[in-house]
Each structure stands twice: as C-alpha cells, then as structure tokens.
Amino acid sequence: MTNGAMTNAAEPVTRLHPLSPLLRSIRLLLFAIAAISWQGYDKLGLASWLVLVGLVLLGVGALSVVSWWFTGYHVVGRELRVYEGMLWRRTRAIPLERLQAVDVVRPALARLAGLAELRLEVVGAGKTEAPLAFLPIGDAVALRDRLLRLATRTPHVVAAAPGETAAAAGGTEAAQPPLRVLHMVDNRDVLLGQMLTPQVWSVPFGIVFVGLQFLSENRGWTLIGAASLLTAIVGVVQVPVRRVMQDWGFRMAVAPGGLRLRGGLLETLSQTVAPTRVQAISVTWPLLWRPTRWVRAVLDVAGYAAQEGQSERQVTRLLPVGDVGTARRLVAEVVPGVDITALPLTPTPRRARWLAPLAQPVLGAALADRVFATTDGRVTRQLVVVPYERIQSVRIVQGPLARRLGLASVHADTAGALRAVAAHRELADARALAAALSERARVARAETARAEAARAEAIHEEATQTETTHAGAVQTETTYRDAVQTEVTQVRREPGDAPWTNRQIDPGSR
Amino acid sequence: MTEPLASALDPWPDTVRWRPVSTRLIWVEELALLLGMGSLVLGCAVAWRVLDWRLLGVAALVLAAVGLVRAVAIVRTVRAWGYAERERDLLVRHGRIVRRLSIVPYARMQFVDVSAGPLERVFGLATVQLHTAAAATDARVPGLEPAEAARLRDRLAALGEDRSEGL
Numbered sequence: 001m002t003n004g005a006m007t008n009a010a011e012p013v014t015r016l017h018p019l020s021p022l023l024r025s026i027r028l029l030l031f032a033i034a035a036i037s038w039q040g041y042d043k044l045g046l047a048s049w050l051v052l053v054g055l056v057l058l059g060v061g062a063l064s065v066v067s068w069w070f071t072g073y074h075v076v077g078r079e080l081r082v083y084e085g086m087l088w089r090r091t092r093a094i095p096l097e098r099l100q101a102v103d104v105v106r107p108a109l110a111r112l113a114g115l116a117e118l119r120l121e122v123v124g125a126g127k128t129e130a131p132l133a134f135l136p137i138g139d140a141v142a143l144r145d146r147l148l149r150l151a152t153r154t155p156h157v158v159a160a161a162p163g164e165t166a167a168a169a170g171g172t173e174a175a176q177p178p179l180r181v182l183h184m185v186d187n188r189d190v191l192l193g194q195m196l197t198p199q200v201w202s203v204p205f206g207i208v209f210v211g212l213q214f215l216s217e218n219r220g221w222t223l224i225g226a227a228s229l230l231t232a233i234v235g236v237v238q239v240p241v242r243r244v245m246q247d248w249g250f251r252m253a254v255a256p257g258g259l260r261l262r263g264g265l266l267e268t269l270s271q272t273v274a275p276t277r278v279q280a281i282s283v284t285w286p287l288l289w290r291p292t293r294w295v296r297a298v299l300d301v302a303g304y305a306a307q308e309g310q311s312e313r314q315v316t317r318l319l320p321v322g323d324v325g326t327a328r329r330l331v332a333e334v335v336p337g338v339d340i341t342a343l344p345l346t347p348t349p350r351r352a353r354w355l356a357p358l359a360q361p362v363l364g365a366a367l368a369d370r371v372f373a374t375t376d377g378r379v380t381r382q383l384v385v386v387p388y389e390r391i392q393s394v395r396i397v398q399g400p401l402a403r404r405l406g407l408a409s410v411h412a413d414t415a416g417a418l419r420a421v422a423a424h425r426e427l428a429d430a431r432a433l434a435a436a437l438s439e440r441a442r443v444a445r446a447e448t449a450r451a452e453a454a455r456a457e458a459i460h461e462e463a464t465q466t467e468t469t470h471a472g473a474v475q476t477e478t479t480y481r482d483a484v485q486t487e488v489t490q491v492r493r494e495p496g497d498a499p500w501t502n503r504q505i506d507p508g509s510r
Numbered sequence: 511m512t513e514p515l516a517s518a519l520d521p522w523p524d525t526v527r528w529r530p531v532s533t534r535l536i537w538v539e540e541l542a543l544l545l546g547m548g549s550l551v552l553g554c555a556v557a558w559r560v561l562d563w564r565l566l567g568v569a570a571l572v573l574a575a576v577g578l579v580r581a582v583a584i585v586r587t588v589r590a591w592g593y594a595e596r597e598r599d600l601l602v603r604h605g606r607i608v609r610r611l612s613i614v615p616y617a618r619m620q621f622v623d624v625s626a627g628p629l630e631r632v633f634g635l636a637t638v639q640l641h642t643a644a645a646a647t648d649a650r651v652p653g654l655e656p657a658e659a660a661r662l663r664d665r666l667a668a669l670g671e672d673r674s675e676g677l
Contacts, residue, residue, distance in 0.1 A: 392618045392644035396611040403609070415643035438613045442598060445617060 013072035013083060017115055020071075020134040021064030026109065029060055073132060078150055080120070082132070098122050099151040100277045100301050101258075101316075102144045104270040106137070111268065116140040120147070121301065148257030148272055179253035179260060182333055185320055189294070190247045193321035194240035196288040203233055247320035252330065259334065261316060271316055275334050276448075277301050279390045279416030281318065283327050283340060285381040296320060297327045299334065300416035335371055335387055343373045343383075351405050352424035365410070365422030367436055370444070372412050374420050386412050386420040389444035394437045396430055410434050526601060528592040534633045535591070535653025539584045541629055547577035583607070593651045600640060600666065602649045614649045618642040619670035624663050626656075638662050 022029075036052055044052065066086055073082045080094045103119040110116060115134035135143065194200065210229050250263030258274035280300040289295070297319040318334065319327050328340050345364035353360045358378040366373040373385045391412045398408040408430035410422040422433055554570035557563070586606045594601040599615045623639040630636060630652075636659035640649040654662065 392642040393612055393614040393647040393649065395613070395646075395648060396609075398609040400607050411646065413642070413644035413646040415645075419646070434611070434613060438599060438615065442615060442617075445615075 011074045011076065013074045014139075015072045016068060016132060017134050017136055018068055019113055019115065021067050022061075023110055023113065023115065023134055025060060025064065029056075032056055032060075075146070075150070080147060094120060094122055096147060096151040099147060101271055101273045102147055103272070104137075104140050104144055104268075106264075106268040106270075108266045110134050118143060144272060145257065148274070151257075151274070179255050181251060181253045182259075183252045183319065183322070183326060183330060185247060185250040185263070185322065187248060189321045190244055190250070192292075193289065193294060193296075194244045196292070197240050197286070198288065199236050199240050201288070202236060206232065206236070243320070247317065250317065250320050252318070254333070261318070263317075263320070273299060273301050273316060278334055279386070279414040280418040280420060281331055281334060281385045282418050283331070283383040283385075284377075287379050289321075293323055294321050295324055295327050297322075297330060298418075300414070300418040331385065335385065337369060338371050338385065340373075340383060340385065343368050345373065345375060346429075348424045349407070349426055352407055354405060355399075355401060355407065355424050360424070363423050365425065365433065367433070367440070372420055372437060372440075374422050376421070376423065384418055384420045386414055386418075387444070388437070388440045389448045390414050390416075391437060391441040394434050394441070396434050398427075410437070412437055526594045526596065528594050528601075528603075531588065531591045531593075531651065531653035532635055532655060533588065534635060536585055536588045538629045538633050538635060538653065539588060540581060543577060543580055543584065547573060547580070551577065588653065591651075591653065595662075595665070600649060602640075602651055604650075610648060612647065612649045614640055614642060614647060616666065616669035618644075618647075619666060622663050622666050622670070624659050638666075640666060 033053055033056065036049070036056065070086045070089075071082075071084050073080060075081075078096045080096060082092045082094070084090045084092075100121040103121070105117045105119055106115075107117070110133075113134075114137055116137045117131055117133035118135060118140050119131045132140075132143075134140075207229070210225075214225060245265045245267075246269070247263055248265035250261070253260045253262075255272060258272050258277075260270065260272050262268065262270040278299050278301055281297060282300070283295050283297045285295045297317070299316045299318045301316055319330055324341060331340050332338055343366040345366040348360060348363045350360070352363065356363060359376060362375055362378055362381060364375040371385045371387050372391070373383060375381065375383050392415060393413045395411040395413065396408050397411060402408055402424065406427045407424045408427050409424060410430050410433045412420040412422075414420070422430070425433060551570050551573045554566050554573060558566035558570060583606060587604070590606050590609075591604045593603070598617070599613050601611065601613055603609070603611045620641045620643055623641065624636055625639070626636040634656060635653050636656050637650060637652040638654055638659050639651070641647065642649075651662070
C-alpha cells in the first residue's frame with residue numbers, strides 16, 4: 001500500500017519528521033537495552049550481547065521506519081485527516097469546526113532536535129486527539145496557524161486566503177506577525193506563589209513529626225526510614241514543583257485565532273485557545289495567598305475538560321499568579337465587557353448557614369450583562385464565570401433540608417469541568433434565576449447563531465473557490481451531523497483500499 | 511398528578527403542562543429493587559444460618575428495612591417524575607427527597623437515547639434520555655409508553671435538528 005492510496009485529493013499527505021518514532025520510543029529503547037545489559041551481559045558474553053543489542057536496535061529501527069512511512073496527515077476541506085498504522089490502518093478525520101484548541105508542545109529532547117508536537121483538542125473526544133509528534137517547529141507553528149485559521153470563528157481571520165499559509169510554512173515563531181503580549185508572569189512570583197501552598201508548608205511539619213517519632217523510639221535514622229521520608233516529601237512537593245515548571249515564564253498574547261498561552265521550563269507548552277471555546281473561567285484566591293493579594297485564574301476549554309484527572313491541563317491557566325487587577329484585565333480580554341471586580345453579586349439569606357455554616361457569607365450569584373457568575377469557598381475563595389451562550393442546561397436542585405428552609409440551588413451546566421452553582425438561594429429567587437438563565441442563554445445563542453450564519457456563508461464562498469475539485473469534502477454547513485455524514489460517505493468511496501477503521505469524533509461521548 | 515407538589519419543581523404553573531410518566535414504572539422499579547435488595551438480604555440470611563455470625567443477621571435486617579423504605583419511596587418518586595415540552599426547551603423534574611428540575615434547550619441537544627431494559631420491556635415501557643455536551647445534564651425520562659417514547663424522540667430529534675447550535 002503506497003502513499004498514493006492515501007491521497008486521492010487536493011493536498012499531498014505530509015509525513016512527520018523522520019526522527020519522530022525514535023524520539024517517541026527512546027525511553028523504552030533505553031530501558032530495553034538497560035534490561036538486556038543487566039540480565040544478559042554476564043550470561044551471554046560480549047559478542048552475543050552486542051548481537052542482541054544490535055538486533056533490538058535493528059528491530060526498533062525497522063518498526064520506526066515502517067510506522068513513519070505509514071503515518072501522515074493532510075487537510076481536506078475543513079478537516080484534518082491523520083493516517084496511521086500498517087496492519088491496523090486508522091484514519092481519523094477531525095472536523096475543524098470542532099477544534100477547541102491547538103497546543104504546540106516541546107519536550108526537552110524534542111527541543112534539542114528542533115522538533116515539536118502538535119496536540120489538537122477536540123470537543124467530545126475522550127482524550128487529546130491526534131497528537132502529531134513530531135514536526136519541525138516551523139512546520140508545527142505553520143500548521144497550527146493554518147488549522148486555527150480554518151477553525152476560527154472570527155470572520156476577519158477566515159477572510160485570509162488559505163494559500164497564504166503555505167508561504168508562511170517554514171517560518172519560525174519569530175517570523176510570525178508580532179503578537180500583542182497581554183501579560184508576562186514574573187518568575188519570582190511563580191516561585192513564591194508555589195512556596196505559599198499547603199503542600200510546601202506541610203513539609204517541615206512532616207519532617208519534625210517523623211523525626212520525633214524516630215527519636216522517641218530511640219532507634220536513630222535508618223536508611224529505609226530516610227528513604228521513605230524522602231519519597232513522601234517528593235510526593236507531596238511534586239504538585240507545586242510541577243506547577244513552577246509549567247508556569248515558568250508564562251506569557252499570554254493575542255494571536256490570530258485566539259489567545260496564545262505559553263510557558264514551561266523544561267517542556268514548553270504553547271496553547272492557542274479561541275475565546276469562543278472557553279466554557280468557563282474561574283478565579284481562585286487561596287488562603288495562603290491572601291497576604292500578597294494574589295489570585296490564580298484558569299480557563300475551562302471544552303476539549304481539555306475531557307481528560308479529567310490526567311493532569312492540570314484539563315483546565316488551562318489564564319494567570320498562574322497575579323494580582324486582582326491583572327486578573328480583571330485578562331478576564332475582560334477573554335470575555336469582553338466583564339469586570340470581575342464589579343459583578344452584581346447578590347448574597348444568600350442568612351438561614352443558608354444551616355446548609356453551609358462556613359461558606360454562607362461568601363456565597364453569591366450574579367446575572368451580569370454577558371456572564372453568569374457565582375462565588376463560593378470560605379477558605380479558598382472561588383469565582384466562576386460562565387458566558388451565557390456556553391450554558392448547556394439549567395438545573396434546580398433542592399435537598400430535603402433545603403426544602404424545610406425554603407432554599408434551592410441553581411446549576412448552570414457547561415461542557416467543561418468547572419461548575420457554576422448558585423448555592424442555597426431563596427426558592428423564588430432560584431426560580432427567577434433559572435428562568436433568567438435559560439432566557440439569557442437563548443438570546444445569547446441566537447446572537448451567536450446569527451454571527452455563525454454570516455461566517456458559514458463566507459466559508460462557503462471560500463470553500464467553493466478552493467476545493468471545487470474535491471467533491472464531498474467541502475463542508476459548507478457547520479453542524480456536526482453533516483460533518484459525520486460527509487465523512488462516512490467519503491470513506492466508503494475510497495477506491496480499493498484496506499478496511500480502515502474510521503474513528504469518528506463523537507461529541508456525545510461525554 | 512394525584513398530589514400537589516411543592517413548588518420547587520413546578521416553577522411556572524401557568525405556562526407549563528406537566529406530563530406524568532406511566533404508573534407501571536412503579537412496578538418496574540419495585541421489581542428491580544426486589545431483585546437487587548432481595549438477593550442481598552437472602553445472601554446475608556443464608557450466610558447467617560450457615561456461619562452463625564450474628565452480625566450478618568443484623569445486616570440482613572437492616573437491608574430489609576432499607577428496602578422497605580425504598581419500596582414506599584419509589585411510589586412517590588415515580589409519581590413525582592414528570593416532563594414538559596415547551597417551545598424552546600424540555601423540562602424534566604424528578605426526585606422526592608432531593609428534588610431536581612432540569613431545563614434543557616432543544617438547541618443544545620447532541621443526541622437522544624431510547625432504551626428499554628428487560629424489566630421495562632416486560633411492562634412495555636421505555637426510557638428517553640437527552641444528552642447535551644455537558645456531562646452534568648440530567649434529562650432522563652423513564653417509564654414512557656413505547657409510542658410516546660418514539661414520539662418524544664422524533665420530536666426532540668426534529669427540534670434539535672432545527673435549532674442545533676452545538677457548543
């Protein structure tokens with residue numbers, strides 16, 4: 001099966017960088033060689049050992065070449081297609097209108113080789129979709145910009161002809177149009193901010209506690225004791241350390257296609273998030289940060305939320321550490337016209353103390369112009385802001401105790417992981433809130449839909465101009481169903497090819 | 511509805527016409543409870559006789575008591591379950607102890623599930639569930655006559671098609 005089978009269309013399939021499989025499997029390779037060395041060197045003698053290692057290297061090399069040969073991607077219409085695998089061929093078609101964000105990730109080794117990984121975040125996908133590892137950094141950046149241009153909702157970006165992007169390929173980040181940098185985090189603040197976390201503060205107490213135990217038992221330090229203590233400390237401190245690593249040199253800029261968030265000490269992660277994909281924003285004010293008056297702000301982007309529990313990437317930082325003024329400025333950048341310091345928050349009745357003895361005084365909810373906002377948390381204050389057009393459904397929940405008290409909670413559900421809950425409102429208030437929320441969500445959606453229709457028209461024109469040769473792949477409608485249907489018929493039409501398992505991206509899987 | 515419900519689940523009494531679910535759902539739920547709890551109680555009781563371990567006997571009694579309470583609660587829960595189709599959204603309410611009301615716009619619908627478990631099939635019932643992109647959305651309507659389930663599904667699908675806006 002040659003590469004020609006993949007391409008029956010406009011654009012040739014591009015392969016990844018030849019070093020990619022090697023870089024991806026390098027850890028496994030080293031491990032395998034180490035295992036052979038430890039176990040085998042004694043038994044086999046030098047000659048057979050060398051032969052064995054050589055065979056392993058040869059085998060891995062051959063597999064790498066094969067996997068490299070059969071892996072490729074190209075853009076068809078408004079889809080990115082990724083081809084993989086020799087025996088189990090897999091084609092993934094990623095409708096770009098479902099694209100939530102594109103990350104350029106540069107792990108330390110890839111950085112040395114001048115390569116980068118492209119990660120696409122697609123709504124509804126259970127995990128990061130189609131990680132393209134690895135591409136030369138210039139190509140990665142160019143492809144990202146191109147995908148975003150195709151996916152973005154901003155009309156002026158769509159207006160840019162796709163031909164232009166080809167010219168931009170090969171350029172580096174420096175060659176891109178100048179970004180408007182909104183914020184650069186102070187590395188000293190990042191470090192200090194993570195010092196002021198419960199994890200770090202608990203370490204000395206832990207050491208003292210364990211030390212006292214050893215002293216009281218009069219045994220002194222044993223190797224195992226010291227080792228386990230060290231392991232425990234590493235385990236506790238790894239969250240702050242990882243955060244410092246991730247947030248180091250964090251900066252946020254406005255780029256075509258959305259907000260460009262970049263940072264990282266060893267592994268640079270560069271994310272581009274379209275503001276329209278942001279499901280919710282939260283601003284938290286941890287207890288230990290109160291003296292410095294710092295807050296942390298995160299964005300909830302639908303695609304990221306799918307990978308729950310994996311790492312902190314399920315939500316994207318907007319501001320790792322900074323003062324309220326900065327947070328206010330950045331939030332306003334994501335959702336224009338929102339001022340987090342001037343939200344019309346209304347409190348809950350005093351009798352809500354029965355349900356939330358600590359948090360009652362800080363509970364609040366606000367129906368602002370464009371967003372719904374709720375506050376919660378006595379110790380770690382949290383403000384959650386949800387734009388009306390992101391609300392999927394509204395729920396009123398009332399437990400037995402709340403019924404006695406005549407209270408009820410209103411939930412605004414989004415496709416993300418952050419929860420906006422107006423807890424323990426007066427019953428009449430809760431009902432009015434629910435009615436207002438569904439009404440405002442409807443109005444906001446209608447406005448978005450109108451803008452969308454105008455944009456779909458623009459895309460239609462563009463698509464018919466550039467893609468006339470490729471029947472079936474041109475998608476003028478932006479609804480998901482159409483994307484799937486087009487894809488299915490398309491795959492069936494592929495002439496005489498292996499049975500590709502066509503994994504579709506199902507928006508309903510979560 | 512036979513009994514007046516507290517107002518939390520009935521926010522717009524003038525404009526909303528609630529439809530109840532079939533009372534046969536009570537039997538489905540009761541049988542499911544009987545099968546689930548019954549086997550647990552029976553298991554505990556048998557183990558108690560065999561092992562002569564008193565704690566197991568207590569566990570069997572407690573489980574039986576919980577089952578009885580649940581059995582009574584089910585009647586009220588099923589009667590409290592209701593849904594209403596409004597012009598732009600579907601309302602679903604359920605729960606007696608913790609009361610929930612979901613407002614799901616048709617435009618946000620990703621897909622509709624119609625399912626019928628073995629017990630439900632015996633009683634000729636089906637469940638319709640509406641999914642949106644939010645995992646927390648809680649719009650399940652059990653205990654529908656198959657014809658009504660099909661009607662609801664088709665109507666929801668049609669309305670969703672009309673107004674789909676996705677995210």
